Amino acid sequence: MRTAIVWFRRDLRLTDNPALSAAVGEYDRVLPVFVWAPEEEGPWSPGSAQRWWLHKSLERLDEALGNAGSRLILRRGPSLEALKTVAAVTGADAVLWNRLYEPGARDRDSAVEEALRQAGLTTRTYSGSLLFEPPDIATGQGNPFRVFTPFWKACRATPGPRSPIPAPDSIPRPGDLPDSVPVAALDLMPCIRWYEGLEEAWRPGESGALSQLEAFVEGPVANYASRRDYPGLEGVSRMSPHLHFGEISPHSIWATVVSRSTSGGERGAEAFLRELGWREFAHHVLYHFPETPAKPMNDRFTGFPWREGPGEALEAWQGGRTGIPIVDAGMRQLWETGWMHNRVRMVVASLLVKNLLWSWKDGAAWFWDTLVDADLASNTMGWQWTAGCGADAAPYFRIFNPVIQGEKFDPDGGYVRRFVPELGCVPPRYLHKPWEMPESERRKIGFRLGADYPEPIVDLASSRKRALDAFQSIKGRAES
């Protein structure tokens, strides 16, 4: 009897899971194992919102495996010890897994692979979470890409993503499965119930991912190109946490969007597939420049005088109390739901790194703890892009004006009113800049700036100039 362990990590699904399908196809008995070993991810162990999601997702995976005749074997790390123990008690001869691309995970995986081989086990790894493997895409000179458009052109010039693999009908198992710790014993759920908003907003797990995708392809995808920038509309897919935890593969999303694209909806579908391309690009960059979560990709920014560490302005930003409505709406959406619309992520990040001249690393750390989709590749790229120091970054002189952004992308104010209800009575023309409302009008509606809602913590015009001067001072330095 040949037995294989499938080591689940961020591929918490049965459909289009290459390691699982290979194990089911080639082995007599299959052991689905998940090892909780956050310390192995270095400084980037999952944040609070991700832990909440992981708890739920592991429960759903266990149920799905149960429906296929098996169950999830949960263990605490270290990963190598856990895998070796399960192999020893079950007589498994192979360990199969889908690859991860973060620097910490790659180091851990190569060490585990080497040690398992030395212990006489077969190891095999598969491509399950990216459409294009980072080492397979290169410039004409064989170098990694630093700019998105040629990267995406090179990806699209390949034969393209493979078709998704169907979920196995049943998973063969030994009569006795080894011990497993209950999900609750991993202590992923916070003691304080701050996650009620997350529970309302999301359905973690593979079936939640599939219904979310179904709702998207049935409606918003056709108008994605024109509506994706409006945070108050149902214009985007909200697939990011499902993708991060691998509850659905990008291949499944790609195939569904392509096959369901309607006549007239092609532009929306193509724009959406391009966004999946940004996810690929973020992983490509992180794979080739693994130091970027801690260091600007562009050396010119080394030593740039960003403020770091705790401080009042950072706390006001984190708490959605900056006095700038679109920023506060975004930060409160993040706190309440564990997610923020992409347009607003750019606006809140720009306020922090440019107007407040606060380090992008502090912003990235807050997102890391609070986002359900916190992803080392995309978060690092998003922050470095906004700060101007990353791959294909926004130029340093592009400083989002949050008032103009609010008026343009939340024209009826629905988004701001939803997350900042204390501005509910403010007339539309002042909603994105309540400080400009004359005192007489404020009195008429009983709105007290500074009491009901904060005065802005920063003057947008002078802070813009200060940022431009600071960025100008590094302009002459050689670019890396």
Ligand SMILES: Cc1cc2nc3c(=O)[nH]c(=O)nc-3n(C[C@H](O)[C@H](O)[C@H](O)COP(=O)(O)OP(=O)(O)OC[C@H]3O[C@@H](n4cnc5c(N)ncnc54)[C@H](O)[C@@H]3O)c2cc1C
């Ligand atoms: C400062 C900042 C931080 C960010 N941090 C993260 C993060 O931690 N995790 C994360 O998944 N995304 C991050 N993003 C990218 C983007 O905001 C989210 O992927 C997107 O908002 C997720 O919502 P959605 O699934 O509805 O996206 P959709 O618009 O429906 O796009 C579909 C998918 O494409 C991918 N995608 C879209 N835009 C981007 C992008 N700019 N970069 C990389 N992938 C993209 C995502 O996987 C997304 O689920 C960040 C962006 C910024 C500006």
